[in-house]
Amino acid sequence: MEPVDQNSYWSSVILASLIFGVVYFALTIGTGYYVINHQPASVAMSPSSIIGTVVCLFAGFGGMLAVWHHVNEYEVTIQMGRGAVIGIITGLLIGVISFVLVHLWEYIDPNYTSRLMDVQIAIMNSKGNMTAEQQQKMADMMHNRGGMFQVLGALFTTIGLGILNLITGIIGAKIFKGDEAAIVE
Amino acid sequence: MTETDNITGSTDSKHLSWMERNGFPAWLVVFGWIIIAFILFQVVGSVISLVLIYYKTGHIMDLAQSSNLKKYLGYIFIGNTTGQIVFLGLGTLLVTRLAAPKGKVFSFLGFRYNDDIGRMIVLTVFLVLAIQPVIWLLSWINMQIPFPESYLHFEDMQDKILQDFLSGNKQVYWTLFNVALVPAFCEEVLYRGFVLNTLKRKWGVTAAVLISGIVFGLYHVRFTQLIPLAFLGILLAILAWKSGSILPAMAAHFVNNATSVLIAYKFPDYAFSNTNADSLPPVIYIVLGFLVSGFLFYLFIKESNKCIEGDQHV
Numbered sequence: 001m002e003p004v005d006q007n008s009y010w011s012s013v014i015l016a017s018l019i020f021g022v023v024y025f026a027l028t029i030g031t032g033y034y035v036i037n038h039q040p041a042s043v044a045m046s047p048s049s050i051i052g053t054v055v056c057l058f059a060g061f062g063g064m065l066a067v068w069h070h071v072n073e074y075e076v077t078i079q080m081g082r083g084a085v086i087g088i089i090t091g092l093l094i095g096v097i098s099f100v101l102v103h104l105w106e107y108i109d110p111n112y113t114s115r116l117m118d119v120q121i122a123i124m125n126s127k128g129n130m131t132a133e134q135q136q137k138m139a140d141m142m143h144n145r146g147g148m149f150q151v152l153g154a155l156f157t158t159i160g161l162g163i164l165n166l167i168t169g170i171i172g173a174k175i176f177k178g179d180e181a182a183i184v185e
Numbered sequence: 186m187t188e189t190d191n192i193t194g195s196t197d198s199k200h201l202s203w204m205e206r207n208g209f210p211a212w213l214v215v216f217g218w219i220i221i222a223f224i225l226f227q228v229v230g231s232v233i234s235l236v237l238i239y240y241k242t243g244h245i246m247d248l249a250q251s252s253n254l255k256k257y258l259g260y261i262f263i264g265n266t267t268g269q270i271v272f273l274g275l276g277t278l279l280v281t282r283l284a285a286p287k288g289k290v291f292s293f294l295g296f297r298y299n300d301d302i303g304r305m306i307v308l309t310v311f312l313v314l315a316i317q318p319v320i321w322l323l324s325w326i327n328m329q330i331p332f333p334e335s336y337l338h339f340e341d342m343q344d345k346i347l348q349d350f351l352s353g354n355k356q357v358y359w360t361l362f363n364v365a366l367v368p369a370f371c372e373e374v375l376y377r378g379f380v381l382n383t384l385k386r387k388w389g390v391t392a393a394v395l396i397s398g399i400v401f402g403l404y405h406v407r408f409t410q411l412i413p414l415a416f417l418g419i420l421l422a423i424l425a426w427k428s429g430s431i432l433p434a435m436a437a438h439f440v441n442n443a444t445s446v447l448i449a450y451k452f453p454d455y456a457f458s459n460t461n462a463d464s465l466p467p468v469i470y471i472v473l474g475f476l477v478s479g480f481l482f483y484l485f486i487k488e489s490n491k492c493i494e495g496d497q498h499v
Binding site: 004080082084085166 | 207209217
């Protein structure tokens with residue numbers, strides 16, 4: 001019968017998601033301030049969007065870290081499915097932790113979100129296609145329903161991080177092998 | 186017993202699927218694939234629509250604008266249909282290879298036909314027609330939930346675009362293909378084939394039927410129709426489970442969607458004024474709907490039990 005790891009993975013998951021959640025939050029806030037201060041409004045592929053993509057890809061390695069920690073902690077070899085579970089939970093937690101921290105940041109800088117939103121509205125306006133009336137409507141909608149957009153954005157980000165970390169969790173399970181003698185039967 | 190063994194209750198690895206042999210829990214495979222398939226279907230469908238529109242007009246259109254949506258709905262249908270076939274249909278068949286025992290993909294999904302199932306298909310066709318007033322009542326109940334004005338406006342805009350397309354569209358067979366045939370095949374393969382059967386092995390029939398139905402309702406991303414769609418999803422799941430075949434659910438799904446298309450095509454004023462979810466259906470319709478569909482459902486269950494007894498006897 002195949003050896004199956006039954007050890008609890010929660011300590012590895014929480015550790016990896018805390019590390020990556022805090023780093024992801026720091027990079028998100030950093031990118032946000034970069035956009036607020038430097039965003040060239042008419043450039044389609046700006047440095048900030050490239051940084052944003054890199055930040056997101058970086059956060060995808062939380063699952064791999066959690067798997068590595070779990071394998072080393074118990075000196076076991078785990079199945080790909082176990083790696084996937086560890087990865088997806090880590091990814092979802094990274095999304096939740098960074099979302100909570102971004103909200104807490106608003107106590108430190110209450111104007112952060114509204115300034116970021118103004119820049120995003122300016123970027124959309126600079127792309128043309130919209131009349132002045134439509135631009136005003138869009139700006140009103142984003143300010144009035146900013147909270148809803150933030151929650152939706154966080155939801156999509158969390159799902160994306162979950163999928164990314166699921167993949168790296170599977171890769172981690174294939175890469176990291178524990179001490180064969182210590183495999184839990 | 187190991188986690189792997191819990192999935193099937195079997196310890197013989199020859200009868201386990203790839204997913205089970207590698208320790209993937211059923212919930213992860215089911216919900217993971219639903220989310221990934223949904224994202225891929227939406228993204229690829231939109232890209233195909235944009236490419237087709239660009240090929241036709243030479244311009245990149247903003248499909249978020251309602252005027253563009255209305256003007257190019259035909260191309261959006263092509264993108265949508267292609268996305269459904271590739272990801273919800275063929276993609277699910279591939280993923281099922283991982284979730285089903287080796288060489289049993291089609292039997293796992295419930296592609297099974299015999300004379301008993303033929304009779305059950307006929308019953309489900311009448312059942313789904315008879316149950317329409319009940320679905321209408323559920324739509325009305327759903328509309329009593331207060332939704333934000335902006336969201337209702339968004340759904341109204343979608344309905345208006347669809348109404349214009351269906352009532353002005355002369356290519357009824359093409360519309361039936363896009364709106365009835367493809368969803369009946371692809372969505373049934375995904376929900377009543379893959380989701381229902383994978384969850385059933387792990388969590389039992391009741392949970393599988395309820396979850397597959399509710400997820401089917403949520404997947405349409407129309408919150409004013411969530412209750413009737415989830416009800417329909419649960420009903421189709423029961424039909425698939427009791428018959429042991431996906432075909433009755435496919436037939437019912439096709440008839441349900443095709444009826445909407447044909448009514449909109451033949452009687453557009455009636456389809457988009459009298460039968461909208463804002464108004465309650467006449468009481469006599471509701472009573473008749475409950476009685477007739479209840480009777481047909483009873484006949485269906487009786488037929489399926491007979492079929493099971495026959496199988497056991499053999």
